[in-house]
Amino acid sequence: MLAGDEGPAASVAMEIVLHSARMTGATALLDISNAHIDGCLYHGMASIEFAELLSAGGGTVRVPTTLNVSSLDLLHPDLYRGDDQTRSEARRLMDVYVDLGCEPTWTCAPYQLPSRPGFGEHIAWAESNAVVFANSVLGARTGRYGDFFDIAAAITGRVPAAGLHLDENRAGTTVVDVGRLPPTLLETDAFYPVLGHLLGKNVSGIPALVGIPPSVTEDRLKAVGAAAASSGDLAMFHVVAVTPEAPTLESALGGRGSRKELLVTAEMVTTARKELSTTGDDSLGAVSLGTPHYSATELRRLVDILDGRRISDRIDCFVSTSRDTLGEIEADRLDIHLSDAGIELVVDTCTYVTPILRDVDGAVMTDSAKWAYYAPGNLGVDVVFGSVEDCVESAVAGEIRRDEGIWRYG
Amino acid sequence: MAEIEGTPLFTGSARGRLLVLDEPISFWGGVDHSNGTITDFRHPQHGETVTDRILAMPSGRGSSSSSSVFAELIRKGVAPNGVILGESDEILVLGAIVGELLYKRICPFLLVTPTDYAGLATGAMISIDNDRLLVERSG
Numbered sequence: 397m398l399a400g401d402e403g404p405a406a407s408v409a410m411e412i413v414l415h416s417a418r419m420t421g422a423t424a425l426l427d428i429s430n431a432h433i434d435g436c437l438y439h440g441m442a443s444i445e446f447a448e449l450l451s452a453g454g455g456t457v458r459v460p461t462t463l464n465v466s467s468l469d470l471l472h473p474d475l476y477r478g479d480d481q482t483r484s485e486a487r488r489l490m491d492v493y494v495d496l497g498c499e500p501t502w503t504c505a506p507y508q509l510p511s512r513p514g515f516g517e518h519i520a521w522a523e524s525n526a527v528v529f530a531n532s533v534l535g536a537r538t539g540r541y542g543d544f545f546d547i548a549a550a551i552t553g554r555v556p557a558a559g560l561h562l563d564e565n566r567a568g569t570t571v572v573d574v575g576r577l578p579p580t581l582l583e584t585d586a587f588y589p590v591l592g593h594l595l596g597k598n599v600s601g602i603p604a605l606v607g608i609p610p611s612v613t614e615d616r617l618k619a620v621g622a623a624a625a626s627s628g629d630l631a632m633f634h635v636v637a638v639t640p641e642a643p644t645l646e647s648a649l650g651g652r653g654s655r656k657e658l659l660v661t662a663e664m665v666t667t668a669r670k671e672l673s674t675t676g677d678d679s680l681g682a683v684s685l686g687t688p689h690y691s692a693t694e695l696r697r698l699v700d701i702l703d704g705r706r707i708s709d710r711i712d713c714f715v716s717t718s719r720d721t722l723g724e725i726e727a728d729r730l731d732i733h734l735s736d737a738g739i740e741l742v743v744d745t746c747t748y749v750t751p752i753l754r755d756v757d758g759a760v761m762t763d764s765a766k767w768a769y770y771a772p773g774n775l776g777v778d779v780v781f782g783s784v785e786d787c788v789e790s791a792v793a794g795e796i797r798r799d800e801g802i803w804r805y806g
Numbered sequence: 807m808a809e810i811e812g813t814p815l816f817t818g819s820a821r822g823r824l825l826v827l828d829e830p831i832s833f834w835g836g837v838d839h840s841n842g843t844i845t846d847f848r849h850p851q852h853g854e855t856v857t858d859r860i861l862a863m864p865s866g867r868g869s870s871s872s873s874s875v876f877a878e879l880i881r882k883g884v885a886p887n888g889v890i891l892g893e894s895d896e897i898l899v900l901g902a903i904v905g906e907l908l909y910k911r912i913c914p915f916l917l918v919t920p921t922d923y924a925g926l927a928t929g930a931m932i933s934i935d936n937d938r939l940l941v942e943r944s945g
Contacts, residue, residue: 408907415903416896419815434870440839440878445908522870542870542897544877544904629830629867770835770869773846 567650592623876901
């Protein structure tokens, strides 16, 4: 492949995979069963020139390959408020990746697709939140891959036998105990993005969480991973008695014991929560939900919380999801309920990677720690983090409302 | 003049004034790819530019899109001249590999030990030559 007998694109792709193998000290390559590409989000002409080099060189993926969010919502093109040149270049990039054989899924939550990989599969996923979810919740095995490597792995079907692909690197390295926090807090959705933010800030390596209720949902674990991979470089976590490689603390630690421990205190939660807001003002400009892309369950819950109410005319409220999930909820007419409530559904992209928000007067409220982390820098907005209930109540009222009760304890 | 040996993650030669980042940065969302300015307002070096510097980072962080942003910095000619890392980071190095592939410009990456990393100070004039660092004069 390297010699070019499978075409110039396969040769370039293999060169990239082998460079990565040398960097990681790997002496062998592994076959993968699946890839997820982050490189389809437009970051300038270098993105296009690389993808077109592969396309011109006869590149085609040899494993099922999903695509991450792009810069455009192809189903609701009017939402895009950027310039026409960027729009056409972003579209050109999307088309090249589809030409390379990737599936036009356009989602940062490929683990919510029916085709998601299973336990023990070697895969090559990019997009930091997807990497954490795959390793932690699915028990599939991927490195924390980035743009360019992702498509190189998909074209070669190989990755270096290194890092999280190997048993010995998947053991927990820090025991993180949340068991001293009030049980009511552990049953609150909004706790989980805050926990993730705190983990990213305070833990390097692989946290093994103890004290999380066994009833914790995939949506809550998704929030932990997305937040931790934004504030830090987390690629995997264990939740003892929940995630597949952690039936017991001992197994989560790979039988080797752990030297580091972190006891999560109420003060740490308060600090982490504060860090996710940039203003204390009550003035609300917009609400953004769905980072990572909302699951069908989260969309149903949003409709339940709205309970037939309409949001304030002064407020824009966006919720991002995948076109696949949109198709799923259309069967129950949930999309109609949301649009009747004044909420705009965004698919194929996300409100913090591309210009969708109108000029806002006031802060943007979100239930996502990842959105709260990146949007102020990307969009130049103030952000207020709150629960999804807070976000809905605020959108209806037209001003920021936060229920402090869920955070007030002991 | 001090000489430090390291592990080349992307081989090449470069020279420039050192900028030591107190914290890791995500290039995506943290550095403006049109001009090399650090835009992450939470970062201690917010407002500094990475362009033409030898950039020292304790480790990589955050988004997988940082490879694309790094390659775009190289395309626009506003990338660092070279990068010194305290911990290996494949995502950023990929940006340099693709930058060289597409634009024939080399931005070398060198991995150094934590002890050597701790001795680096902003302002020093530094050369990277494949597997070694030469601190020509301190800031």
